[in-house]
Amino acid sequence: MKVRGAALWRAVLLLVLLAVIAGGAWMWFDWARFARTPLTVASSGESIDVARGSSFKDIVRALRDRGATQASPLYWRVLAMEMHASGRLHAGEFALRQGMTPRDLVTDMATGKVMQRNFTIVDGWSFADLRRALGAVDTLTHDTAGLDDAGIMKRVGAPEGDTPEGRFLPETYAYVKGDADSSILKRAYGAMAKTLDAAWAGRAQDLPLASPYEALILASIVEKETGRADERPRIAGVFVRRLQQHIMLQTDPTVIYGMGAAYAGNIHKSDLTTDTPYNTYTRAGLPPTPIALPGRAAIEAALHPAGGNELYFVARGDGSHVFSATLDEHNKAVACYQLKRCQ
Structure with missing residues (x-):
């Protein structure tokens, strides 16, 4: 009887061990499937904001709330650990591209590859047109909103007395969410000065x-x-x-x-x-x-x-x-x- 009982226990332990191994294998395969399966992204141009001080749990919750993932937060945490990304995720706006996997997104957040947006200054706009267009961009911080023309020219580093009309080069300028509108004006002002000087030299x-x-x-x-x-x-x-x-x-x-x-x-x-x-x-x-x-x-x-x-x-x-x-x-x-x- 003792021999038979011991054999039964060994069989039970073996079954439990096999179940644990099978369960572990299933979880590993399921986790691997999660890591390589594209996120649910309805259209191009979607993004996720990671505020400064956000926890990993906050990030996953935001992804789940928008329907981009249904995976367990544990899966995301294990992925970040496997990629040595835990504790070094950057704040900012990150693109959710169609076909993007969880591994791709964690890579972007770990390397600080924030989403690039574009603002185009159109040839032939007046400076007033430019100010209106900048003011309508809700992804910029509007630090020039209360400035008059002289204040804006001072902000971009122009000599005192310079007027703004014509001074900003029509081009497409990349920026990230939260950038100041003055940063675009500074770049456009510098680009025009450089372009005009070069053209004048070769006139x-x-x-x-x-x-x-x-x-x-x-x-x-x-x-x-x-x-x-x-x-x-x-x-x-x-x-x-x-x-x-x-x-x-x-x-x-x-x-x-x-x-x-x-x-x-x-x-x-x-x-x-x-x-x-x-x-x-x-x-x-x-x-x-x-x-x-x-x-x-x-x-x-x-x-x-x-x-x-x-x-x-x-x-x-x-x-x-x-x-x-x-x-x-x-x-x-x-x-x-x-x-x-x-x-």
Whole structure:
């Protein structure tokens, strides 16, 4: 009986041991499956915020609350331990990419690979447009919200007295959630200064421009006159020749800029005769400041204008222009394309 009882106990212990081994094996395989199975991410652009001081339990809870994972917090903790990531997870916003596994996410958090966002300054925006666009980005900290133009220029490191129009380079700037909007402005200001200095150093000879700032003013006019890449040097050439020959620029975008809030979408003949510092129908030469934020192409066009004898252009209505060398040719083009009286 004792022998039989001992054999029974051995059998029971063996079964228990086998069950433990089987259970352990199942858990290991299940954990391995968890580590390599993509998270549930409904669409691109999703992310998770890890606040400073968050515990690993807080992070897993946030993932479970948004439906990205249903796995046990224990599985996540074991994964972090296996990756030697426990205790060194970074704070920040982390992307939840489609196809991303738990191992991928822990790697990003351990290495501080925070989610990069983009803010694009559009060619031809005014500085007011730029401020409105920045103010609408809820993932930025708005530390310039209470500043006037002079305060912003001081914040970006500009010399005292500089005005902001035209001073920020249209480009796409990467940032992370929580960055200050002033950090984007500083980078755009520095990028414009660097771009303008380099372009000025390589400018064409005998331009009627006394400084890089005058080139920036001309580039802003070219930017607002056309969005066609092939026309920018040609339009710049028209304005350069008019400056050389002391002919008024007579360009509508400067008039519109000078009208400010009074511009309601249409420009009238009376607007062309109402004097403002920006009315190039009533004042000779360049306006006092840029009228927009010119892109690289417009700056290059202003400093490398096309040659020729054209002094006029008029819009066709399809985004392109008709160029003329004489006033008579120009008047015929205006009659045809603006008044619809083609001969």
